Amino acid sequence: MNKAGSMKPYQQVSRSAKLFLHLFFVAFSLACIMPIVLIVSISISDEKMLTLKGYKFWPDVIDLSAYRFLFTDSSTLLKAYGVTLTVTCIGTILAVLLIAMYAYPIFRKDFPFKKFFNIYLLITMLFSGGLVPFYLLYINYLDLRDSLIALILPGLSSAFYIFITRTFFQQTIPEEMIESGKLDGASEWRIFFQLVLPISLPVLATIGLFTTLMYWNDWFNSLLFINDTDKFSLQYVMIQMIRQAEFFKNQLAGSGVALLVRETVPTESLRMAMVVVSIGPILFVYPFFQKYFTKGLTIGAIKG
């Protein structure tokens, strides 16, 4: 059979169609990127020019004082970074471990309680108690207000990822391997940690990546449970900043104080610098991990 790669006739589109496709996707890509360019441009703009000329995609005068302010004068940012990093690291490790610990027993064909635990998971995907009882449980019974546990615990129950991991186990881990491990006298824990986990590294990495992103981007739990400024996460600080700016504007508009605030602190560029700093790590690592992201999506699409 002739394997001419991309020369197969059925794969070809006409030249004009090709041009159109590329034009379309260049436009689409620009639509995805330009809003972020706008944010970056505002963050490095001179404050006076911003108030004069508004937000533009290219700064008239480049001024990095917003970043200087963020990194030198702002313990809020550093604290928030600390909170987000702590929550993300602990949360991701715990989540991946718990997912694997649930997925492995229900993958084992000989495990007699398999069906029960499958249904136990499935129910959580179907029925949700909703926000109010969840909130009351965390606040009134578990007493987790202003505790970092309230930012970690809610992210640890993902039935969907457990099912994905189980499917991966079914496709890659042969029964005989576990049998032979048992015959060699390895304990269940040893089989789990030394045989099963190393083989399933690809799926665990993908899930870990998604979980990292989920914790990094989480603002909802902070919104519900955190009042203590020392425990604000990055996302929550951003929520506060956008609301406070509006607050200042509404309260102080017209009075001299508004001008005073604007003179001393570069509020407009500062807020956007905050956004850039919060998405920086994601945008930086994202191209390297894109392969895994796509893979993870595909795994999810096969059996959702």
Place this chain on the structure above:
Amino acid sequence: MAIQSTVNTSIKPAHSRRQSGIVRLLRNIVKYRVLLFMLLPPAIVFFINCYIPMFGVFIAFKNINYVDGIMGSPWTGLDNFRFLFATSDAWRVTINTVAYNISFIVSGLILSVAVAIAINEVRAKIASRFYQTVMIMPNFLSMVVVSYIVYAFLHPEYGFLVKYVLPLFGHTSVNAYMHPQAWPYILWLTKMWHSVGIGSVIYLAAITGISEELYEAAVMDGASKWQQIIRITIPLLTPVMVILTILNLGGIFRSDFGLFYHVTLDSGALRSTTDVIDTYVYRGLIQLNDLGMSSAANFYQSIVGFFLVIGANGLARKLNRDSALF
């Protein structure tokens, strides 16, 4: 020509004689104690996060006050619901939630599939990879960040659209955060920007799974590109489209809280067109501290949501057994 055939072997579980059940159960528990022990921590987490709140929905039938505690508060029957449905709120947030979700589901489906088919025709590997990378990137930004992006365009004084684009059409100094009628469009655009790219990558995965031989045969028969798309790609994608859509329909009573809460900056002036069940429950719970109303709305959302998921799954099962969730 390779003939692909998939063999499904299903092994019937051996019928085990029912020994005295409890002895058997105990023996199994002892035998599999390590696996059970392994399951325990995640199972407890699910119990806390999912199961306790499920039973908690019944606080909607109570008049909660903090003096008596949740358990001790008196039962009030349907009073909370009577209050909820006596206002126009319940109707408004339901309509908003369902209308937004339907528009998101329908247009998300059409746009994602169209983009997936188009990118499948981009044969240059590097270009295709680049487009995909960029397209799914918005999905990795949190709704808080998205709210800043929208704000950068719509800021009442400095926003790019307000300052540079709208004046071209004769509108000067528009405060979008005061104009509720504009928000269905703004939110729709924001949602599509955030989700079409990633949706199309999922459909692209399904398209690449289609056997090349079908297209080869079609070309032999003289089919044009359009005919191939309409006669092969779309029909073979239909099962995936149907399933994803049905599952989305099951979630039609839940909405993307961040989109409706952050992107609108929780502006009171926009409530008539942007208030959905989730924001309504949240506001009742956190800002207004009106537990009766919010727990009633919460119960309403959970119960209707439950029947929708069951119904959606039943529909999926009827169309294709394998594609049902359970």
